Amino acid sequence: MTMKAAVVTDFTQPLEIQDRAIPSPGPGQVLVRMEASGLCHTDIHAAHGDWPVKPTPPFVPGHEGVGIVEALGEGVTHRRIGDRVAIPWLGYACGHCSYCISGWETLCESQLNSGYAIDGALAEYAVAFADYVVPVPEGIDSRDAAPLTCAGVTTYKAVKVAQIKPTERVAVFGIGGLGHLAVQYAKIVGATVIAVDVEPTKLDLARELGADHVVNAGTTDPVKAIEALGGCDVAIVLAVIPSVFEEAFAALRRGGRLVCVGLPPENEGPMALPIFPTVLKGISVIGSIVGTRQDLTEVLELHAHGRTRVIAESRKLDEINESIDDVLAGRAAARLVIEF
Numbered sequence: 001m002t003m004k005a006a007v008v009t010d011f012t013q014p015l016e017i018q019d020r021a022i023p024s025p026g027p028g029q030v031l032v033r034m035e036a037s038g039l040c041h042t043d044i045h046a047a048h049g050d051w052p053v054k055p056t057p058p059f060v061p062g063h064e065g066v067g068i069v070e071a072l073g074e075g076v077t078h079r080r081i082g083d084r085v086a087i088p089w090l091g092y093a094c095g096h097c098s099y100c101i102s103g104w105e106t107l108c109e110s111q112l113n114s115g116y117a118i119d120g121a122l123a124e125y126a127v128a129f130a131d132y133v134v135p136v137p138e139g140i141d142s143r144d145a146a147p148l149t150c151a152g153v154t155t156y157k158a159v160k161v162a163q164i165k166p167t168e169r170v171a172v173f174g175i176g177g178l179g180h181l182a183v184q185y186a187k188i189v190g191a192t193v194i195a196v197d198v199e200p201t202k203l204d205l206a207r208e209l210g211a212d213h214v215v216n217a218g219t220t221d222p223v224k225a226i227e228a229l230g231g232c233d234v235a236i237v238l239a240v241i242p243s244v245f246e247e248a249f250a251a252l253r254r255g256g257r258l259v260c261v262g263l264p265p266e267n268e269g270p271m272a273l274p275i276f277p278t279v280l281k282g283i284s285v286i287g288s289i290v291g292t293r294q295d296l297t298e299v300l301e302l303h304a305h306g307r308t309r310v311i312a313e314s315r316k317l318d319e320i321n322e323s324i325d326d327v328l329a330g331r332a333a334a335r336l337v338i339e340f
Helices: 041-048 142-161 179-188 200-208 222-228 242-250 275-280 293-304 317-328
Strands: 002-007 016-021 029-039 065-072 084-087 090-092 125-129 169-173 192-197 213-216 232-237 252-260 284-287 312-315 335-339
Touching (some): 002 317, 029 084, 041 317, 065 125, 065 142, 084 125, 142 232, 142 335, 169 179, 169 242, 179 192, 179 200, 192 200, 192 222, 200 213, 213 222, 232 242, 242 252, 312 317, 317 335
Parallel strands (some): 169 192, 169 232, 192 213, 232 252, 252 284, 312 335
Antiparallel strands (some): 002 016, 029 065, 029 125, 029 335, 065 084
């Protein structure tokens, strides 16, 4: 039997919709029939070979997959056929290194990433390691669960590592697939939220989702605008332009935390970090990379309890290249989700 899959054949070419054999799960794996798969900017970076460690074509991207377990590999006893599960970026980790056993499995040096090192979820079926898929609670639409599997868990973790205290001012730079969720998680922990973007429609969305202030960085100096509000205690940067990270740093109050999440293409260059303000203002610079299985479980539970909204638009698999173009052009309101 065959399935349709979006395949990266070359970093300079559009993805191809190919007929491929439905894979069989190996030991410790499950076969998942996909119901929905979000399109993350990381999938686009993967397809274009933008980052220093590149995937090897041909491969299937996708790490926001939600679907039904249809077959079990040898030794799988804690998943059942019929379970609905999410396939996240962390496709596999060793489980026994110091990072894994201390709750930082996302730093495991032996990890394999879905849609990068192993074929991902932009296909009708995907094989995944049973230990690293996450059950999706009843009552959550698969189209919502898909973006939560990366955009949700990534921004939730960023809010967690920032250790935000109620009433602190938190600036979210970049209101899109990730940013619209970051605004909501920051509000859940009691922050006063400042949303920063260059698109008025995205700032309107941020207000609708609870942002207390909005700053249009296309018409206003965001540093001056945030300083006029007293500066921010935390800046969460979801943009992929180094200069935005520098603006976010400059907008921090004393004792502030810069949380770096967005990953620019390799050729964008480094972020300049001024030493004197970093030292004299007691600034912390934090890198936050996706989230653990436990983090994703919490994200899904929050959504099941009605605490978050996912703004997403449905697409079909054969629209994958047009969807990539829409994301790169900023035409997507938030997340685009391929539904099968």
